[in-house]
Amino acid sequence: MSDNKEVITCPACGNYMQKIFMPEAGVNIDICLEGCGGILFDNREFQKFDEPHEKIDEILEAIKDKTFIKVDESETRTCPLCNVPMVKMGAGSAGVQIDVCNVCGAKFLDNGELQKIRTAGEAGEETDRLDSLMNSLYADNLKDVIGNRQVPSKTSSRRKFFEDLVYKLITK
């Protein structure tokens, strides 16, 4: 879907939205800089920005030092592209509700919601990193650390690690 070139009114506060070009993703997004700070993503645009490693510098720069008006986030919004009511949907593990248009796929995020979704994703990525660290600790390279001395099986060494950890925690 090509970017809508028309000026869009914000589904939350009715102010005109401004387009920001996001060079990394190569798309324009609409952001309510003069009103509530909400962001409208066209279909498929949102997934280019919801992961912590995806850059949103231009968005952060645009909203920096701005004060946005408060809006009622529980209100039903109308898709500014197709004029139909948007539906509330949970996004990621952040406990954030975003507004989605079932006709065109546009997504509207209130001010701050994008950051919350990305932060929750970061926590998930951190857990993944720890998991893979744990795995590598008890995988073959354990041999490199302790040489050829009796290499415990992965499961038993891992269980021992956790038993030791639990022991330390409860005896503190």
Ligand SMILES: [Zn+2]
């Ligand atoms: Zn707005």
Ligand SMILES: [Zn+2]
């Ligand atoms: Zn729509």
